[in-house]
Amino acid sequence: MAVSARVGQRSRASFARARLVFPDGTSRVTIERDPIPIYIERGVGSHLFDVDGRRFLDLNCNFTTLIHGHAFxxxxxxxxxxxxxxxxxxxxxxxxxxxxxxxxxxxxxxxxxxxxxxxxxxxxxxxxxxxxxxxxxxxxxxxxxxxxxxxxxxxxxxxxxxxxxxxxxxxxxxxxxxxxxxxxxxxxxxxxxxxxxxxxxxxxxxxxxxxxxxxxxxxxxxxxxxxxxxxxxxxxxxxxxxxxxxxxxxxxxxxxxxxxxxxxxxxxxxxxxxxxxxxxxxxxxxxxxxxxxxxxxxxxxxxxxxxxxxxxxxxxxxxxxxxxxxHLDHPTFARLEMLGNIVRDGIRRAISNQGASLCVTGAASLFRIHPMAQVPNDYREAYPAPRAAILMKQLTRFFADNGIILPHGATASISTPMTLVDAEFIVDVFAGFLDSHQDMLDAIEERT
Missing domain, CATH: 3.40.640.10 (Type I PLP-dependent aspartate aminotransferase-like (Major domain))
Incomplete structure (x- = not known):
């Protein structure tokens, strides 16, 4: 499998070492790889820096834990x-x-x-x-x-x-x-x-x-x-x-x-x-x-x-x-909700403009994108078909190539150091994905 350009040489070298000490090269099953994980050197505010010097807006926040971002x-x-x-x-x-x-x-x-x-x-x-x-x-x-x-x-x-x-x-x-x-x-x-x-x-x-x-x-x-x-x-x-x-x-x-x-x-x-x-x-x-x-x-x-x-x-x-x-008072939660609304509304607007068979769920500082036109009612309705799952992998890959860590098929989260510019950047990258993957979106829609 080809390795995305976003995975640098030090991440590749680190993974080679990790495979000699961990059963599958990682220490927890939740680590995302494509097929090599990005190794992180440090986090500052809403951003991560990998061992190769790349900078990413972090929407994983260690699985929604870091509500104040990194090194608060x-x-x-x-x-x-x-x-x-x-x-x-x-x-x-x-x-x-x-x-x-x-x-x-x-x-x-x-x-x-x-x-x-x-x-x-x-x-x-x-x-x-x-x-x-x-x-x-x-x-x-x-x-x-x-x-x-x-x-x-x-x-x-x-x-x-x-x-x-x-x-x-x-x-x-x-x-x-x-x-x-x-x-x-x-x-x-x-x-x-x-x-x-x-x-x-x-x-x-x-x-x-x-x-x-x-x-x-x-x-x-x-x-x-x-x-x-x-x-x-x-x-x-x-x-x-x-x-x-x-x-x-x-x-x-x-x-x-x-x-x-x-x-x-x-x-x-x-x-x-x-x-x-x-x-x-x-x-x-x-x-x-x-x-x-x-x-x-x-x-x-x-x-x-x-x-x-x-x-x-x-x-x-x-x-x-x-x-x-x-440091999580009422105004802070209100601001997180405001940023979350901007991201979710922006994603919905981009979907509508493109006529894509996608939707977004979530509330407050959380959101999740689904490869289906209608908002699901439960786990069964949210369960993606195989080709739709491939699309979501492409979405995660596209975000990473554009400097954003978006969890694959999981919940993304907003943190307090994020700004209005960050929220708009998320929406812009998503709109860019829709523009560049229209053929794939059309193919999936034809099969559903």
Whole structure:
């Protein structure tokens, strides 16, 4: 396969070295390659610089984590001060109290908090907390929604047309070879925005369901807006049947000052958080109702749910997260939303002008481009046909060749250092892609 001109010699040399120490030349499956990844030397504000000196506007932001972009000065200063005082302790620090207080004051339904190291751990312990509280073992989750690398959360993450089951009876599908069938039996799969389906399935399995795990706008599921009636159906069916609602806001907490659940009218029992609350360092958190969070309480002996971690609530993550979150006030979120609207509206305008069979979804500082004319309603409708998937790869490649890192088939994000000029640049590059790939767009439209 030909290597794009954007991949420089040092990136090629680095990948050759990496292939000698990593199974596939990378240390995580999410690394994008075409076929060689771009190796980064540094990040400044909204831009990345690779090892060959190329400069890119970063729309990945480490998978939406870096809401303040790279090397955010207040975080750098706070971390430098904390590093001089120590990086981690077995004892607690006051910074963890301050970050927990901030989250509790800002995010509805968070009476108590526990810190962990990743979003995966946050979801893992939220599910365990629901089991400990209810005495039930099963969970329900959305088809195609990502909830980290926990077996139960990975069920039907990669469901495909050949195995996802009928429209009213989604099947539990394995994400990796060897996933225990017992795990599949313990997960009820729901379709996003399927009002009747969620009512029927939650009621049918209620006696065994501890929780329904719901990302209010699943990124991997298409970054599609939830219907108000779907949110209401989840809330009602769960409440009627003693099922806890876990809002996975690891990614979507950035949708507003108070998070995504508040934006869409969801009232969860537990909330999982990560990414932006760590200021660029590893973090995860579980927050929720006081009575549910009491399963972690070890003050009287062994708790219903023991939870620990060598680096949980470490002072570096607490310090970086507290600093970053303090700089996310109402005007900052309003500005991020404004830039997001400019990008999404500009993309829609370019699509309309060209008559292309594409669309864009998202909200606030997030957007995702789809190779289809109509905005999808759920994961199945967002699932791209093979030729459409090729088009999206070309889109990512075109953006990179024009100095923008656009995640392939995933959510792109706006960061606070981005400017109006950056937003207009994104739209201009997208319009340039439509102009230069009209033949390919026409060919795909003829086959759909």
């Amino acid at each position: 000065a207040p975080v750098v200063e706070a971390l430098t001060h904390q590093l001089q005082r120590g990086s981690c302790f077995a004892n607690p620090t006051e910074s963890e109290i301050e970050l927990a207080e901030l989250l509790g004051a800002r995010i509805p339904r968070i009476d108590r908090v526990r810190f962990v190291n990743t979003g995966t751990e946050a979801v893992l312990f939220a599910i365990k907390a629901a089991r400990a509280f209810t005495g039930r073992s099963k969970i329900a989750k959305l088809e195609g929604a990502y909830h980290g690398a926990y077996d139960w959360g990975e069920v039907s993450l990669a469901a495909a047309p050949d195995n996802w089951g009928g429209p009213t009876a989604p099947k539990s599908t394995a994400f990796y070879s060897g996933m225990p069938t017992s795990v599949l039996d313990e997960v009820v799969v729901l379709r996003f925005n399927d009002v009747e389906g969620v009512r029927r399935l939650l009621s049918l399995h209620a006696h065994n369901l501890a929780a329904v795990v719901l990302d209010p706008m699943p990124s991997r599921g298409g970054l599609i807006a939830p219907k108000p009636e779907f949110i209401a159906a989840v809330q009602e069916a769960a409440g009627d049947n003693g099922i806890l609602v876990i809002a996975d806001e690891v990614l979507n907490l950035r949708q507003s000052f108070r998070g995504a659940s508040a934006r869409y009218g969801l009232v969860p029992d537990l909330v999982t958080m990560g990414k932006i609350i760590g200021g660029g360092l590893p973090i995860g958190a579980i927050g929720g109702r006081e009575d549910v969070m009491k399963v972690f309480d070890a003050s009287a002996g062994r708790p219903l749910l023991p939870q620990g971690g060598t680096f949980s609530a470490n002072p570096l993550s607490m310090t970086a997260g507290l600093t970053a979150m303090r």
